[in-house]
Amino acid sequence: MAPDAALAPDRTTATRRVPADVEEQLERHRRELTGYCYRMLGSAFDAEDAVQETMVRAWRAVDRFDGRSSLRSWMYRIATNVCFDSLNGTNRRALPMDLSASASPPVMASLGTPLSERTWLSPAPDGHVLPENGDPAEVAVARESVRLAFVAALQHLPARQRAVLILREVLRWKADEVATLLDTTVASVNSALQRARATLEAQDLSGVGSAPDSMDDQHAALLARYVEAFEAYDIEALVALLHEDATQSMPPYALWLQGPVDIGRWHLGPGYACRGSRMIPVMANGSPAFAQYKPSGPGGRREPWAIHVLRVHEGRVSSITNFLDTRLFALFGLPARLDAD
Numbered sequence: 001m002a003p004d005a006a007l008a009p010d011r012t013t014a015t016r017r018v019p020a021d022v023e024e025q026l027e028r029h030r031r032e033l034t035g036y037c038y039r040m041l042g043s044a045f046d047a048e049d050a051v052q053e054t055m056v057r058a059w060r061a062v063d064r065f066d067g068r069s070s071l072r073s074w075m076y077r078i079a080t081n082v083c084f085d086s087l088n089g090t091n092r093r094a095l096p097m098d099l100s101a102s103a104s105p106p107v108m109a110s111l112g113t114p115l116s117e118r119t120w121l122s123p124a125p126d127g128h129v130l131p132e133n134g135d136p137a138e139v140a141v142a143r144e145s146v147r148l149a150f151v152a153a154l155q156h157l158p159a160r161q162r163a164v165l166i167l168r169e170v171l172r173w174k175a176d177e178v179a180t181l182l183d184t185t186v187a188s189v190n191s192a193l194q195r196a197r198a199t200l201e202a203q204d205l206s207g208v209g210s211a212p213d214s215m216d217d218q219h220a221a222l223l224a225r226y227v228e229a230f231e232a233y234d235i236e237a238l239v240a241l242l243h244e245d246a247t248q249s250m251p252p253y254a255l256w257l258q259g260p261v262d263i264g265r266w267h268l269g270p271g272y273a274c275r276g277s278r279m280i281p282v283m284a285n286g287s288p289a290f291a292q293y294k295p296s297g298p299g300g301r302r303e304p305w306a307i308h309v310l311r312v313h314e315g316r317v318s319s320i321t322n323f324l325d326t327r328l329f330a331l332f333g334l335p336a337r338l339d340a341d
Contacts, residue, residue: 035129042093044124092155096249114252126283143286161196233275243316300340
């Protein structure tokens with residue numbers, strides 16, 4: 001549902017005390033609410049739907065908003081309840097590394113069948129979930145808190161603990177503010193935060209706690225070499241860019257690979273159909289990413305295939321997550337196809 005349609009006045013609006021600029025006030029919070037819902041739900045699509053539902057509920061109830069809290073806090077309360085409803089009875093989303101051992105040998109038979117879309121995390125465009133500007137330290141925290149590894153870690157937590165951790169440690173709310181939002185006590189909030197921290201510390205959460213390299217000229221040059229090698233399908237050059245413990249995964253398949261040797265073998269085997277692809281840079285989950293368009297037949301036209309989300313650590317590519325969900329291309333504002341060069 002389009003935002004304008006969702007928030008359009010209904011027939012009862014004339015009899016309600018609705019501020020003239022209510023839509024503008026509500027929309028002002030869409031981006032930060034999308035980031036919050038994404039961390040809660042682990043899916044960019046679910047986050048967009050949750051925020052849209054939040055906007056609809058807020059519009060319908062805005063004449064009953066009593067002003068005892070800020071409009072922002074009130075909307076976070078609605079969004080939290082929407083997320084709780086969405087998470088009720090559902091399994092946590094994950095990355096392939098959370099579900100099985102790495103595949104060996106790296107052949108087509110190891111790929112298996114695609115699992116349900118609700119099994120996996122999905123990437124989120126930076127422009128949907130991160131602040132446009134603000135204090136550099138706060139922006140850095142926001143960026144780290146949407147990394148794929150961190151969002152995967154959050155999925156290990158029960159819904160209320162997840163909300164408490166995000167509100168307290170990512171958004172920097174005070175304990176009493178969180179208690180008010182959740183209709184509970186400060187002691188309960190502090191206890192939930194302690195349990196959430198303990199759960200995360202007890203997990204083997206690959207990538208959490210070791211920050212990726214910052215984006216500098218050397219980092220940018222590495223990414224440029226990655227694109228050059230992939231588009232030329234020079235697999236020897238590609239694997240030379242990989243960390244010795246590098247992983248590659250391809251949701252919706254459970255298969256994942258570890259190490260340059262197996263990743264290279266995959267590209268020279270089942271992945272060989274990707275030769276001739278073109279890559280368009282995007283930003284996803286606070287990380288560099290690329291949209292891959294794969295050749296689709298004679299004439300040189302290329303169709304959407306995958307979003308590559310990369311992690312760079314210690315001067316090498318340490319993780320490649322190829323999301324094989326072509327719906328993501330529209331979410332990232334990408335073209336539906338690329339014509340011949």
